[in-house]
Amino acid sequence: MAFPLTALGFAWTYVIAAGVVLGALAALFGVGLAVASRVFRVHADPRIEQIEDALPNVNCGACGYGGCSAYAAAVVAGEIGPSECVPGGMDVARQVAAVMGLEAEEKEKQVAVVFCQGGNRAENRCRYEGITDCRAAVLTQDADKGCRWGCVGLGTCAQACPFGAIVMGDDGLPHVIEDKCTGCGTCAEVCPKGIISILPAANMVHVLCRSRDAGGQVRKVCPVGCIGCKQCEKACPVEGGAIHVTDFLARVDLSACISCGKCVQVCPTGAIGNFRLSRRAKRGKVKGQEAA
Amino acid sequence: MDIGYVELAIGTILISNLVLARFLGLCPFIGVTRRTSDAVGMGFAVMFVMTLASFVTSLLYKFVLTAPADGGFNLLVALGVVREMPAGGYVLVLKTISYILVIAVLVQFVEMVLRKSVPVLYKALGIYLPLITTNCAVMGVALLGTSDWKYPDHPLSVAQTTWMGFCGGVGFTLAMILMSGIRERLATSRVPKALQNVPIAFISTGLMALAFLGFGKMFGIAL
Amino acid sequence: MHLLKALLHKAVKTNPVFGLMLGLCPTLAVTTSVKNALYMAMAASAVLLCSNILISLLRRFIPKEVRIACYIVVIAGFVTMVEIVMKGAAPAQVNRDLGIFIPLIVVNCIILGRAEAFASRNGLWASIGDAIGIGLGFAGALTLIGLVREVVGSGTLWGYTLCPGYVPAALAIMAPGAFIVIGLLFGLFNAIGNRRQARGTTAAQPVTVTTSADMPKKTGDARPRTTPDRPGA
Numbered sequence: 101m102a103f104p105l106t107a108l109g110f111a112w113t114y115v116i117a118a119g120v121v122l123g124a125l126a127a128l129f130g131v132g133l134a135v136a137s138r139v140f141r142v143h144a145d146p147r148i149e150q151i152e153d154a155l156p157n158v159n160c161g162a163c164g165y166g167g168c169s170a171y172a173a174a175v176v177a178g179e180i181g182p183s184e185c186v187p188g189g190m191d192v193a194r195q196v197a198a199v200m201g202l203e204a205e206e207k208e209k210q211v212a213v214v215f216c217q218g219g220n221r222a223e224n225r226c227r228y229e230g231i232t233d234c235r236a237a238v239l240t241q242d243a244d245k246g247c248r249w250g251c252v253g254l255g256t257c258a259q260a261c262p263f264g265a266i267v268m269g270d271d272g273l274p275h276v277i278e279d280k281c282t283g284c285g286t287c288a289e290v291c292p293k294g295i296i297s298i299l300p301a302a303n304m305v306h307v308l309c310r311s312r313d314a315g316g317q318v319r320k321v322c323p324v325g326c327i328g329c330k331q332c333e334k335a336c337p338v339e340g341g342a343i344h345v346t347d348f349l350a351r352v353d354l355s356a357c358i359s360c361g362k363c364v365q366v367c368p369t370g371a372i373g374n375f376r377l378s379r380r381a382k383r384g385k386v387k388g389q390e391a392a
Numbered sequence: 393m394d395i396g397y398v399e400l401a402i403g404t405i406l407i408s409n410l411v412l413a414r415f416l417g418l419c420p421f422i423g424v425t426r427r428t429s430d431a432v433g434m435g436f437a438v439m440f441v442m443t444l445a446s447f448v449t450s451l452l453y454k455f456v457l458t459a460p461a462d463g464g465f466n467l468l469v470a471l472g473v474v475r476e477m478p479a480g481g482y483v484l485v486l487k488t489i490s491y492i493l494v495i496a497v498l499v500q501f502v503e504m505v506l507r508k509s510v511p512v513l514y515k516a517l518g519i520y521l522p523l524i525t526t527n528c529a530v531m532g533v534a535l536l537g538t539s540d541w542k543y544p545d546h547p548l549s550v551a552q553t554t555w556m557g558f559c560g561g562v563g564f565t566l567a568m569i570l571m572s573g574i575r576e577r578l579a580t581s582r583v584p585k586a587l588q589n590v591p592i593a594f595i596s597t598g599l600m601a602l603a604f605l606g607f608g609k610m611f612g613i614a615l
Numbered sequence: 616m617h618l619l620k621a622l623l624h625k626a627v628k629t630n631p632v633f634g635l636m637l638g639l640c641p642t643l644a645v646t647t648s649v650k651n652a653l654y655m656a657m658a659a660s661a662v663l664l665c666s667n668i669l670i671s672l673l674r675r676f677i678p679k680e681v682r683i684a685c686y687i688v689v690i691a692g693f694v695t696m697v698e699i700v701m702k703g704a705a706p707a708q709v710n711r712d713l714g715i716f717i718p719l720i721v722v723n724c725i726i727l728g729r730a731e732a733f734a735s736r737n738g739l740w741a742s743i744g745d746a747i748g749i750g751l752g753f754a755g756a757l758t759l760i761g762l763v764r765e766v767v768g769s770g771t772l773w774g775y776t777l778c779p780g781y782v783p784a785a786l787a788i789m790a791p792g793a794f795i796v797i798g799l800l801f802g803l804f805n806a807i808g809n810r811r812q813a814r815g816t817t818a819a820q821p822v823t824v825t826t827s828a829d830m831p832k833k834t835g836d837a838r839p840r841t842t843p844d845r846p847g848a
Contacts, residue, residue, distance in 0.1 A: 113474045117482050120473045121456060125490060129497040136501055140508040169515055217826075233580045259579075267821065275821030308824070324828070370828035378822040413790050415644040419724055422639065484699060488718045489691035496684055522683070526722045528640040535715045586806035587798075590636070594798030602791035 147199050148172045154195035155185055158262040162186035162284035175200060183207055187263065187282035209301040210283030212266060212276045216251040216295045217308045217371065219272030222322040223247075238292040246321030249311040251295055257287035278379065304359040304375045305352055307332075312347040326350050326371040332363035394546065395615075397555055403615025404559040407608055410529050411567040412601040414536075417529030421568060422593055426579075431572035433513050435565030437506070439558065441498050441524055445534050446557025448494045450550045453538040457483045457490070483539050491534050492525075499525045533560040542615065570600060618744070625748025632756035633804050637724040641716045642757060643793040649773055651712045652761030653754065654705055658697050658717060660750030663726050664743065665693045670734040671742035677735070686730045687721065694721040725753060763796055764788055 151172040159167040163184040165174055174180045175196060182196035183205045190204065197204035228237050228244035234256040237243040243252045253272040265280035266287050274287070278301070288296040295310050307326055311318050315327030328348030336343050342356035343363050350363075350372070364374045395403075410416045417438070424434045459477035460466040468474050468482075503521050506514040514521070524530060536542075537553040548556065574596050583592050631637050638659075645655040666689050670677075677685045698717050701710060710717075720726065729749055734742040762772075768787030770777055786792040 113478065114482065114485055117468055117474055118486055120468065121482070121486055121490060122493070125493055129493065133497060133500060136504050140504040142507050142511075167515075211822075217824075231580045232582055236580070269821070277820065278822045308826075324826075364825065365827055365830055367827045370826035373824035373826050375822060375824055377825055415640050415790070415793065418639040418643065419637070422636070484702070485695055488695050488698065488721055489688065492687055492691050492721050493684075496687055525683070525687070526724050526727055528719050528722050531719060531722050532640075532715055535718060540715050584802075586809060587802040588805075591798045591802035591805060594794050594801060598791040598794030598798060601794055602786075605789070605791065 145176050147176050150199045151175055151196050154188075154192055154199065156187050156192065158187055158284070160187060160262050160284040160286050161289075162282075162286075181205065186210070187284045189282065210298050211278050211281045211301050212283065212285075212287050212296050213299050213306055213308075213375075214251065214266075214274050214276060214296050215306065215308055215310050216249075216273065216293075217324040217373070218245070218247060218250040218322045219253055219269075221271070221324060222250055223320070225321075235290070235292045247311055247313070247318070247325065249293065249295070249309075249313070250322065250325075252293060256290050256292070257296060260286050260290040262286060299354065301379060302359075303352070303354045303357060304379060305357055305361060305364060306373055306375070307343070307350045307352055307371055308373045309349065309371045312349050314348050318348075324370050326367075327369060329368060331366045331368060332372060335362045335366045337362060395543075395548070395552065397552070399611070399613045399615070400552060400556050401559045401562075402611065403613045404556055405563040405566065406604065407610060407613060408615050409563045409567055409604055410533065410560050411564055412597070412604045414532065416532040417527055417564055420523060420527060421571060421597075422590060423523075425568055425572040425575050425593070428569065428572040428576060430517070431568040432565070433517050435561070435568045437502060437513075437517060437521065438524055438527065438529065438564055439561030441495070441502055442530050442533055442561040442564075443554060443558040444498050445491075445495050445530050446537055446560075447550070447554040448498070449491050449534040450538055450548070450553035452490055452494065453483070453487070454550060457481050457486055457539075487535070487539050491531060495530050495534070496525045529560070529564055533557050536560075567600070571597065574600075622744065622748040622751065625745065626752035626755060629749075630752040630756055631725045631749055632753065633801065634752075635725075635728070637728055638753065639797075641719065641723060642760060643797060644716050645713055646757055646761040646764050646793065647712060647788045648765040648769065648771070649758060649761040651709055652757040654701070654709050655713060655716065656750070656754035656757045658701060658713075659720050659723060659726070659753060660746070662690060662693045662697055662720050663729060663750050663753075664746040665696075666690045666726055666730060667734040667742040667746040668739065669693075670730045671737065671739050674735045682735065683727075683731070686727060686735075690726055690730070691721045694718060725749065760793075760797060760800065763800070764792065767796075768792060 148169075149172075152169055155168040155172060157168045161167070163171045163180070163186065165171040165180075168185075171180070171185065175182055182200055182202050183193035185192050185196070186207075188196075190206070193204035193207070223246035224244045225246045226241070226244050228240065230236055230240055232254050234243070234252040234254045237252050237254055242248055245252060251273055253268070255268040255274070257274050258266050258268045262284065263280050263282055265277045265282070266274050267277065269275045274296075283298050285298050288294075288298055293310075299306070309324070309326035311322070311325045313325075315329060318325040318327050326349050328345050328350065330345045330350075332343045332350050333341055333345055337360060338356055338358060340356065342353045342358065343350055344353065345351075359374075359376065361374045361376065364372045404410070408414055411418065411421050420434055420438070425431045455465060456467045458466075458481040459479060460469070466477055469477060499522065502524075503514070506517075506521070533556065537548060537556045541547055571593070575593055578592055578596065587595070627634075629635060632639065632642050641655055641659070645651045666686070669689050670686060673685075673689075694717070697720070701713075701717055705713075729745060733745045737745070764787045765771060766777065767784050768789075769785075770781040770783040784792070787796060
């Protein structure tokens with residue numbers, strides 16, 4: 101056992117030395133840092149930091165800027181309004197508007213919709229073994245699905261979502277958890293087939309297929325694809341039609357559609373989907389199946 | 393035995409790599425290596441801080457904390473603060489606190505400089521910059537070069553200690569870049585759910601460390 | 616009782632190594648044997664306790680801008696004290712094995728983290744409890760890893776040979792073994808956590824879509840919905 105403080109006489113020099121060394125270092129560094137903070141001063145509007153604190157800091161890019169800091173800087177610079185943060189919703193919009201002294205505008209809720217129902221039901225034309233990423237699969241001979249418009253099913257969208265709002269199901273398709281979905285658009289951007297779209301939650305009927313192949317070809321590879329038979333067009337009660345078939349694919353005209361669901365019933369392959377049950381159920385008005 | 397600069401370099405970068413052989417700097421190693429761009433930025437910042445920190449701490453060690461060899465210079469004795477240095481100097485009591493003060497101030501300084509001159513890097517590193525203060529790698533390399541130097545009878549000169557700090561930073565950055573490359577690849581692979589993210593990163597690090605073990609005693613350098 | 620439960624919660628649920636992922640450097644470096652692990656845990660816990668107490672007492676006097684520097688100075692003071700005590704009181708072999716990691720306690724994220732997150736905001740007794748809980752958790756984690764590495768890597772436990780015929784896998788005490796062992800332990804705890812989560816409440820449900828396939832069949836609609844069986848790919 102060898103303690104350094106063997107004799108009391110020695111103890112004081114330690115105290116003095118410690119005090120002097122640390123005091124000198126502290127003084128030197130204090131002055132140095134003070135000088136440096138003058139020299140390297142960055143003039144930043146304090147509002148930018150206030151806005152950054154209010155933002156969710158996910159850096160998803162839905163506002164159109166590279167990240168939350170870029171959006172905050174743009175708002176303070178007056179380039180863009182305070183309500184553009186999609187994941188933040190109205191809460192964040194109000195906070196940002198409060199910092200800037202502006203009014204926050206109401207934005208309608210938007211969600212991601214996956215325009216494919218094939219998944220494991222659709223036929224494969226080959227076997228893909230490689231990086232489990234849809235983009236990689238598409239780069240390799242346009243992936244392994246028989247339908248070249250449909251979902252590849254390797255889960256890139258699920259991995260990309262910053263909120264965990266889209267998950268891959270056992271059926272080989274991505275499923276959107278609409279309670280978590282903020283409509284930021286990250287999944288839509290990464291999907292190499294472009295089958296995810298961000299649409300208003302108020303539109304409840306969509307044709308969940310993007311295949312422009314002729315009906316016979318669609319039948320060969322997918323049991324639930326749109327064959328372009330035009331039954332939905334005939335069934336639509338809206339003046340001028342809210343659903344039209346072009347290129348063997350039915351498309352809903354979102355501005356005209358009243359989400360009545362008549363086209364959903366007559367579709368022979370079940371390609372048209374009605375989201376009404378899932379979305380209305382939250383507000384407690386479960387109406388069951390829409391009657392004819 | 394005099395250690396040359398090349399031997400110091402090979403010894404610090406490959407043989408006793410700070411991360412893979414000495415277990416220093418693991419928190420940023422696991423935390424910042426998800427993207428190669430972050431890893432490179434962090435690596436360069438750490439390199440800069442390490443070099444400066446090694447330089448200042450070696451000055452402190454040689455001229456303030458230790459008892460000088462015959463004919464040597466000691467600031468405290470020269471200023472008349474103490475009449476003579478005790479055997480072993482004030483190293484044991486003052487090294488930890490003075491070294492960490494130096495490092496904390498340096499990190500603060502680097503943060504200020506980066507914020508003004510390279511704001512993109514400052515934004516990218518974000519929270520990780522102040523974390524360099526608590527990075528065991530910077531403090532560790534300062535200790536390894538001065539008071540915990542492997543051959544106490546042949547201490548390193550100030551220039552050699554600074555060089556060792558720089559090489560430590562190079563080794564750290566090398567390990568970070570290798571790790572981030574592997575992790576980016578792992579992110580798109582089928583990893584079992586329990587092993588995803590951190591566990592598989594550690595196992596990969598272990599395999600890398602195994603590979604780096606092969607550098608041991610290379611060219612007869614024993615560092 | 617309530618206090619014990621709170622301590623256990625701190626030690627297990629927010630375990631500093633496996634839960635918060637702090638203080639990884641000393642964890643891997645010193646766990647070559649259970650003895651080293653325990654000495655390190657004692658040293659770190661002592662510093663944690665003392666620094667928590669002092670910072671909690673001083674919390675109203677430390678200005679916000681320089682708080683991190685103040686915490687570091689306080690912690691460094693206690694680390695120096697612990698260093699001197701270890702040099703005198705601990706066995707020479709342990710001191711050699713622990714090496715630079717005793718002074719490196721000053722940059723251990725656990726201690727600074729608890730000072731910042733807890734001691735600076737809570738009273739004296741709560742901070743003491745926090746230090747004890749986190750210290751116990753740290754000791755537990757270190758001992759677990761030390762146990763695995765010592766038994767597998769040297770075939771001994773606290774220096775006593777366990778199984779005379781066992782040829783130890785020396786890799787476990789070396790650097791790669793440390794990483795692999797902790798990676799596997801992290802994986803184990805992840806698996807336990809996942810299983811516990813799966814048994815708990817279900818996550819938010821994905822959206823459900825109704826199509827014509829879900830509706831009762833109308834008469835005369837005889838189109839087959841599924842394609843006929845084809846030789847699979």
